Amino acid sequence: MSNVAKTLKGPLKSPRLAFCKLSLRRSLLPFAFPNINEKCLLPTKRFQVRSFSQSRFVKTSELTNNLKKIQSLEREVEEVDVCIVGAGPAGLGAAIRIKQAAAKIGKEIRVIVLEKAAEPGNHSVSGAVIQPTALDELIPDWRNEPPRHCTPVSSDTMKFLIPGMQFPIPVPPVLSNKGNYIMSLAELTKWLAAKAEELDVELYPSFAASEVLYNEDGSVRGVATNDFGIDSKGLQKDNFERGMAFHAPITLFAEGARGSLSKSVIQRFDLQKDSEPQTYGLGIKEVWRVPDENFRNGEVAHTLGWPLRNDTYGGGFMYQFGDNYVSVGLVVGLDYPNPYVSPASEFQRMKQNPFFAKVLKGGTCLEYAARSLNEGGYQSIPKLVFPGGALIGCSAGFVNVAKIKGTHTAMKSGMVAADAIVKAFNTDDVGKTLTINDYEENLKNSFVFKELYSVRNVRPSFHAFPFLGNYGGMIYSALDSYLLKGKVPWTFSHKKSDAAVTAKASSYKPIDYPKPDNVLSFDTPTSVARSGTMHAENQPCHLFDTRPNDRQDAYRLYKGVENRFCPAGVYEYVDDETLPTGKRFVINSQNCVHCKTCDIKDPLQGIKWKTPQGGDGPKQTLT
């Protein structure tokens, strides 16, 4: 019975399930077998069951066994000096800084950067208004040849929306964007990648780091890229290629928010022990090209209020930059309790407000993207350094939510880590494993921690005051921004993780979202097509449901929350009369836009996001 207690967590601690030991056995397996009718299991051998219902899915056990055989194959090993997982602002900032600093002391340091996207920037999503602090330090003359579409901010607006109207509200000092630039993060990343290649950084896009490798003493040895050419049954295809292993004294994890390897490393070294759980928001955006008469170059606008309710944190944004491009989006805090909320649908209907509609009228929607972002701030920063590795950028979580900016802190964290690494390499012998404690110390003394400390109470104030919800947060944030500036003896807490906050569907009514009109608002398949996302056919599903048997109960409690929090329509409950609730949980992993919301918001915390084959996923260029 102790197995029962371990696998039943949260709201499903129901004694009713305890009798079905068979289903518990299944839930110990790491892969999905969604077609099971729990009551009709006939175990033939240990871990192998036959289902009565029609199934075109792979037998979980078969997949597991086949993958195990592949795991035992040898990998080619490459020894490098520094291995960086993720070519985003943090990863590339670190790579560039290492090469710059190494050149100064006349040392050769071999840096490898692995990136799962087909090209650096393809998976980069942000608003984005960039504060150039870190960029000025890294490449002081960047303004001579800036990234494509880079536009200095010309004006700041803030609006409060109600259905059909908007009211201006004062822009708090923390959100003043004087001296900042509107850029496409994808373009900035591409630009940084070009700079890194000039400095002889070995950048390998289309190769996803999928496994962390460890030494016998438990320190991080390096990472391995994933295998190509495995079919959905786990067998090798004709074009099978075993992944490659990279061994390095130091590995930097720069995967962005809720990175898959970062998550495993945080769990393994218990890095979140002394911090609060990380909380997240989901940002969904589109990039439009609008007619000249609607376009106001350099205008930055943020909105609060409609369509989000008082218990759901979030706000919209609209940035106008480049060649008549408008970046419009909505960030929704994932700590919303109502399981009927669908952030993607909220975003689509937000565009109907005249404030957005006026600008987008007559325009063409070019791209669609979604990505989760850190909102935990100062309270949720984990321990950053562990033997053989470190977390940089959003893998740790340095987003300044009050400013709505995280690129400058991510880049700075990469640069501080780089300095610590080069300092260590400057000594006589680096040894097999490097622990860069200097990185954590120096970062604490830099503007990153100071900034995050001063705004630490802003985000949690939105659920700190009972009954006041967002209004309480807005009042406190105004107070904090104009007067207190964080110099107070108290620190609000995040209390629970985003998944744990989800309330039962019975406490709420379903939300009737308007149908997409295909002019301003669009349905999910159209939006997903605009992200350019593609996953090679016939590969194991990269989204693992470790609790497939609890989905029936999850449906009873939350009425399909998984379908709503995913902005790409990956998770569905399709009709199936053979199941108790009449619904079957289906995962359409080919739609995935790599936002990682499922890993964060699944109330069962059963869905594990892992990297698909390298090169798969969205191909964004303007986001």
Add this chain to the structure above:
Amino acid sequence: MSKLRVLVGVKRTLDYMLKPRINPAKTGVDLTGQKMSINPFCDIAVEEAIRIKEAHKDRVEDTLVVTAGPSASEQILRQSLAKGIQRASLIDVGDKELEPLSVAKLLKATVEKEKSNLVILGKQAIDDDAHQTGGMLAAMLGWPQFTSASKVAFEGENVIVTREIDGGAETLSSPLPAVITTDLRLNVPRFANLAKVMKARKAPLGKSTPEELGVAIKNRLQTLSVEEPVSKRQNIMVKNVDEFVKTLKELKAL
């Protein structure tokens, strides 16, 4: 048996997963910042060349992949090297747009320079869908051509190719030299192994220009305008034949 010197011509096009966008001036596809990749049919051609090399190790003397384009095209050449092609060469034309006839001329000059006796090309490029380069090249060289190949085999001095045609499949054979253009069913391209990608990163590439090859690039076509295809189909429901005829007359179809 004569040695095989294989030449593969490849083209760099917009990635096949991306939806093309028309530029605001409506004169062409907006390619700024978009991911460019090897044309899928050309990828199949590269794969076939590697398979021929692996199957006939003693007979294949040289495999060479060539592309005509801007310097950024080096990326697809290095990818092909990583997959197993021995040599690569870039014909640098800068930003000039190339028409199939120009490409055929450049390839002819390269074939003569490299003394290739088997040319494998993709049947068409996914940006212009012209389907012309292979045929033009074969005609200029005076070689037999096997277009839309779905199977390639060798027997003695002959090459035997099964082609996809409207009625089904057609098998032809001829002695070398020959031009083969690939269709989708020929093979499934392999993934480049990371270790080989790392080696290909520093590999030397042959470089040449149209002038060195003695080819003058002249574009004969002028694009007047590019528009999106009509996406909304008008569905008009009619109740009977009389109304049907009336509607057709209104739409000036009768």
